[in-house]
Amino acid sequence: MDSCPPTCRCGKVYEIYSSNSGLIDYDERLKMYTIKSGNSLYTILYCFGCGESLFTKERIELDDAIQQEVNALSKKIKCMDDVISILGQADFVGDANPDTNIGRTFIYNNIWPEITLNLMERKDGSIQFTYSIN
Secondary structure: OOOOOOOOOOOHHHHHHHOOOOOOEEEOOOOEEEEEEOOEEEEEOEOOOOOOEOOOOOOOOOOHHHHHHHHHHHHHOOOHHHHHHHHOOOOEEEOOOOOOOEEEEEEEOOOOOOEEEEEEEEOOOOEEEEEEEO
């Protein structure tokens, strides 16, 4: 178990995490709680018991140069064909979810050592960019 994860006034998220049930994990590097569902990882920013913030200012900030590169890519890439022609084959491709507005998901782990880039195709063909700090 990692050291010193944040707690809130009710302590519910920390209680579940510290029970070692595997339902909630804490990423020491990113300073945040997470829940895994299938191939997706969700961050817990607020306690679901008391609503208090679990966000800490100690989180890693992304380097400005990388942020600018990601922003420039987001302006160039307009569809999944652009993703493949500019970035090449993804490290992981997730199937479309018929219950959501999200189509295929392309994940790139090896473009920058600092981040994992996630590109999600919306059903209208547009691309949603997200990234996580490695």
